Amino acid sequence: MIGHFLDGAAMGCMFGLVLYHTNTAGLGGLLESPLNAGAAALFLAQGALIFGTLGVAVGAMSLGREND
Numbered sequence: 001m002i003g004h005f006l007d008g009a010a011m012g013c014m015f016g017l018v019l020y021h022t023n024t025a026g027l028g029g030l031l032e033s034p035l036n037a038g039a040a041a042l043f044l045a046q047g048a049l050i051f052g053t054l055g056v057a058v059g060a061m062s063l064g065r066e067n068d
Helices: 002-021 024-031 034-061
Strands: none
């Protein structure tokens, strides 16, 4: 399950960075300010947590299907 969470967290961070670098809805400009450094970290942490949780959910649902 930890592996599934880490995979999802990495995907969440990558998705957040893509949104930041493409400046989707002005997000990149908003998070560039030095005053918003905490907001940028919180944005990436929240994305990692959400995608990590989804990764664990998918891993839990596929427990019976894995063949080793």
